[in-house]
Amino acid sequence: MxxxxxxxHGFAGLVAGKWARAMLRKRLPAARPAWIALCVLSILCVCxxxxxxxxxxxAKKGRIVIGASVLLDGRxxxxxxxxxxxxxxxxxxxxxxxxxxxxxxxGFTVLPGWIDSHVHITWSFGENGKNAGADETxxxxxxxxxxxxxxxxxxxxxxxxxxxxxxxxxLRDEIAKGALPGPRILTAVxxxxxxxxxxxxxxxxxxxxxxxxxAGADLIKIFxxxxxxxxxxxxxxxxxxxAACDGANKQGLRTLVHAYxxxxxxxxxxxxxxxxxxxxxxxxxxxxxxxxxxxxxPQAGLVIENYLANKAxxxxxxxxxxxxxxxxxRVLSLDRDIVRRAVKTPGxxxxxxxxAVAGAHGRNAEEFIDRVRDAGVDPMSAMVSxxxxxxxxxxxxxxxxxxxxxxxxxxxxxDGDPLKDITAVRRVTFVMKVGLVYKNVAWGAIPTYxxxxx
Ligand SMILES: [Zn+2]
Numbered sequence: 411m412x413x414x415x416x417x418x419h420g421f422a423g424l425v426a427g428k429w430a431r432a433m434l435r436k437r438l439p440a441a442r443p444a445w446i447a448l449c450v451l452s453i454l455c456v457c458x459x460x461x462x463x464x465x466x467x468x469a470k471k472g473r474i475v476i477g478a479s480v481l482l483d484g485r486x487x488x489x490x491x492x493x494x495x496x497x498x499x500x501x502x503x504x505x506x507x508x509x510x511x512x513x514x515x516x517g518f519t520v521l522p523g524w525i526d527s528h529v530h531i532t533w534s535f536g537e538n539g540k541n542a543g544a545d546e547t548x549x550x551x552x553x554x555x556x557x558x559x560x561x562x563x564x565x566x567x568x569x570x571x572x573x574x575x576x577x578x579x580x581l582r583d584e585i586a587k588g589a590l591p592g593p594r595i596l597t598a599v600x601x602x603x604x605x606x607x608x609x610x611x612x613x614x615x616x617x618x619x620x621x622x623x624x625a626g627a628d629l630i631k632i633f634x635x636x637x638x639x640x641x642x643x644x645x646x647x648x649x650x651x652x653a654a655c656d657g658a659n660k661q662g663l664r665t666l667v668h669a670y671x672x673x674x675x676x677x678x679x680x681x682x683x684x685x686x687x688x689x690x691x692x693x694x695x696x697x698x699x700x701x702x703x704x705x706x707x708p709q710a711g712l713v714i715e716n717y718l719a720n721k722a723x724x725x726x727x728x729x730x731x732x733x734x735x736x737x738x739x740r741v742l743s744l745d746r747d748i749v750r751r752a753v754k755t756p757g758x759x760x761x762x763x764x765x766a767v768a769g770a771h772g773r774n775a776e777e778f779i780d781r782v783r784d785a786g787v788d789p790m791s792a793m794v795s796x797x798x799x800x801x802x803x804x805x806x807x808x809x810x811x812x813x814x815x816x817x818x819x820x821x822x823x824x825d826g827d828p829l830k831d832i833t834a835v836r837r838v839t840f841v842m843k844v845g846l847v848y849k850n851v852a853w854g855a856i857p858t859y860x861x862x863x864x
Contacts, residue, residue, distance in 0.1 A: 477511040484522035484797030484812040499844040523568025523820035525800035528763030541727040544575040559592030561772025566838035568820040573631040574598025598631035604645030612653030619657040634673040639734030642670035651680040700757040707763035711780025716770040749785035762796035775835040782832040819845040
């Protein structure tokens, strides 16, 4: 029941067709059809050279004015009837008198592009339809990874943190160059898998961290607990965790720690940056995270719902058994419970992360609905958790996650008001990233829309 609305976003070609029609209907300046060309090219997966070819490069120079009747600034404030002025890749002003309006988003909710702190961007289903994991290097897997980035961007996510796979690296770099459309990617490259004694000595752990940095890691991902499908027991000792997180700190890298139960406390005491999942942590553990300023990224639903909905595609592939699925069914209510308790913990910094794996890319925003509907998160906090707070947790709080002068022009619009109806997060009508418009189905292109015409 959670998924049917995504039929309208699930098919890039359909979206692009709608987009192209909407763009033409809006009678945009002559340069804009070049953007349609980029979009179509990218869907055909032949766009690798589009942006370096001057004939098909999007018109990036100049000034763009976006009209907004409702603007969430990403930090918890709402402005009304204003205009955002973008020059090149940056927001330069909020000026209600700026004109002429190039993109009229009045009637929608405008906010910063979302940040998903926890995805596995290359993780896909293989040619046989079965789970292929995150590390496949076949041509088919490469196309799937590109498709994942496109769907994620179209769903309103302009930045994702992928945790992680070595195959993230070339994808991140092509997107950063502007040669592929997709969200800005930060990657952990190869995660540190806790394997008890076998994980290695503290010195070996520090060497592993350095190796990831040399391979281009933006952060370090650490597994300090087993999968929840195997019970979630601790796989790294306190000493090992101390070495991993201290080693990363010394390299200037953040640490994200996959942790359940006791591992949550251990990761917090080790000075790690952020705890992922946190299922079955105690209230005292949550308090400790708040005291240490440890960011917390629990999941209220999408990841488990996605596994259950795609059970036949995962079952029998490495790590996925009937017993594992039975465990996941039990865990869903515990996941909601940890989010509910986290919300009530004063000072705990709850960031947004969907843990999107195969089958969930482009549906990341379902996690907002799960958090608000099932786990007591207030809608404004849910938005901030994927805007300024997620940016701060990535140490990018001065660059992304807010709509304010000096910030990257990562701007999206929703058909509806997520503060009143959280399902509006499914209806992303406009996506701009670093000043380039990748989606604009604003006017009349979504059949359910009944807002004000320009
Ligand atoms: Zn994950």
